[in-house]
Amino acid sequence: MGYQLQKGEMQQLFDALSRDYILLGPVKRKGEGMYSDTDVVRYGELKQWKDLEWDVKSHYSFKEAILPITQILFYFIEDEIKEADAEHRKPAVVFMRSCDVHALKRLDEIYLRNRFEDYYYKRLREKVKIVLMGCESSCKSGFCVSMGTNRTEDYDCAVNIRQNGEAAELDSRWVVLDELLGGSDRALGKSAFKSLMLKSVIPDSVTENWVKVAVPKNCGSDLVHGDFWKEYDSRCIACGRCNFVCPTCTCFTMQDIFYQDNGRSGERRRVHASCMVDGYTDVAGGGSYRKSNGQRMRFKVLHKISDFKKQFGYQMCVGCGRCDDICPEYISFSDCVNRIADMEQEV
Numbered sequence: 038m039g040y041q042l043q044k045g046e047m048q049q050l051f052d053a054l055s056r057d058y059i060l061l062g063p064v065k066r067k068g069e070g071m072y073s074d075t076d077v078v079r080y081g082e083l084k085q086w087k088d089l090e091w092d093v094k095s096h097y098s099f100k101e102a103i104l105p106i107t108q109i110l111f112y113f114i115e116d117e118i119k120e121a122d123a124e125h126r127k128p129a130v131v132f133m134r135s136c137d138v139h140a141l142k143r144l145d146e147i148y149l150r151n152r153f154e155d156y157y158y159k160r161l162r163e164k165v166k167i168v169l170m171g172c173e174s175s176c177k178s179g180f181c182v183s184m185g186t187n188r189t190e191d192y193d194c195a196v197n198i199r200q201n202g203e204a205a206e207l208d209s210r211w212v213v214l215d216e217l218l219g220g221s222d223r224a225l226g227k228s229a230f231k232s233l234m235l236k237s238v239i240p241d242s243v244t245e246n247w248v249k250v251a252v253p254k255n256c257g258s259d260l261v262h263g264d265f266w267k268e269y270d271s272r273c274i275a276c277g278r279c280n281f282v283c284p285t286c287t288c289f290t291m292q293d294i295f296y297q298d299n300g301r302s303g304e305r306r307r308v309h310a311s312c313m314v315d316g317y318t319d320v321a322g323g324g325s326y327r328k329s330n331g332q333r334m335r336f337k338v339l340h341k342i343s344d345f346k347k348q349f350g351y352q353m354c355v356g357c358g359r360c361d362d363i364c365p366e367y368i369s370f371s372d373c374v375n376r377i378a379d380m381e382q383e384v
């Protein structure tokens with residue numbers, strides 16, 4: 038069902054939904070950016086329609102809202118174990134762009150369908166409603182068109198902003214919204230919304246990006262064992278930022294925190310991990326599978342554009358461009374992939 042909401046009605050809708058749902062989306066945090074006097078856009082709770090950041094792509098993805106950076110799984114108290122409560126007590130409505138909706142499919146693949154179901158992921162995930170944020174124009178670093186993630190049909194509601202954010206068009210596939218906006222109250226003339234009903238609303242999407250990526254077809258052993266990766270030994274500083282901003286990275290590590298007042302009690306946490314950081318592949322006995330920064334770069338890049346696809350049939354990278362934006366050494370993932378594709382052409 039399509040709707041056209043006028044000035045003030047999106048806030049009205051927020052107020053109505055907030056009674057039963059927590060609303061999460063990209064929010065600008067003033068002065069908390071990478072450099073002094075810069076802002077960062079991260080996922081957080083939305084109280085107001087105007088809090089939702091439309092102009093700038095979020096630096097960190099929706100992943101924080103569904104797969105928390107630090108998540109307490111359970112508490113251990115002497116000989117007893119107590120499961121930690123879920124992060125959101127209410128179901129969540131999460132606003133995200135098309136590339137991120139595609140990234141959510143990758144998270145589901147790993148946490149729900151990769152041999153077993155992850156209990157902690159599932160209990161948050163099954164309470165999520167997706168609101169697609171239409172993209173009127175391309176961000177500077179994304180290459181969603183190259184990765185085929187510029188459009189999606191996987192949403193409960195899609196929103197296109199109009200009149201500089203004063204008005205909006207909605208495509209609803211969610212009965213709760215339909216009830217609020219156009220349901221029985223409206224038929225009885227009691228609805229608080231004056232919204233126009235539209236025959237159809239097609240979510241805004243881009244058809245061209247500034248950055249274009251050619252995905253290599255074969256990433257053979259010449260590439261895997263070649264010298265190409267050695268330049269990253271010195272360029273990359275193994276900070277791991279590219280992993281933390283990536284909406285498709287799913288690795289975690291475990292931490293047991295023991296409380297000071299009783300050493301036999303504490304909590305077990307699951308914490309995001311990075312394959313680019315020293316120590317990630319350390320194993321018992323002092324071994325390590327990938328020692329240099331270049332080897333780690335190779336693993337990350339080939340996982341995103343080749344290895345994941347071998348297992349699941351589609352590329353892992355969704356072309357959001359966040360890794361290019363965040364790297365303090367100006368290492369460009371998209372450029373790296375294009376260079377590999379060029380080398381493939383030359384053979």
Ligand code: SF4
Binds near residue numbers: 283357358359
């Ligand atoms: S590898 Fe980079 S461009 Fe691809 S999904 Fe991850 S952050 Fe986005």
Ligand code: SF4
Binds near residue numbers: 277363364367
């Ligand atoms: S963000 Fe850049 S420097 Fe940091 S680990 Fe990733 S590629 Fe290396």
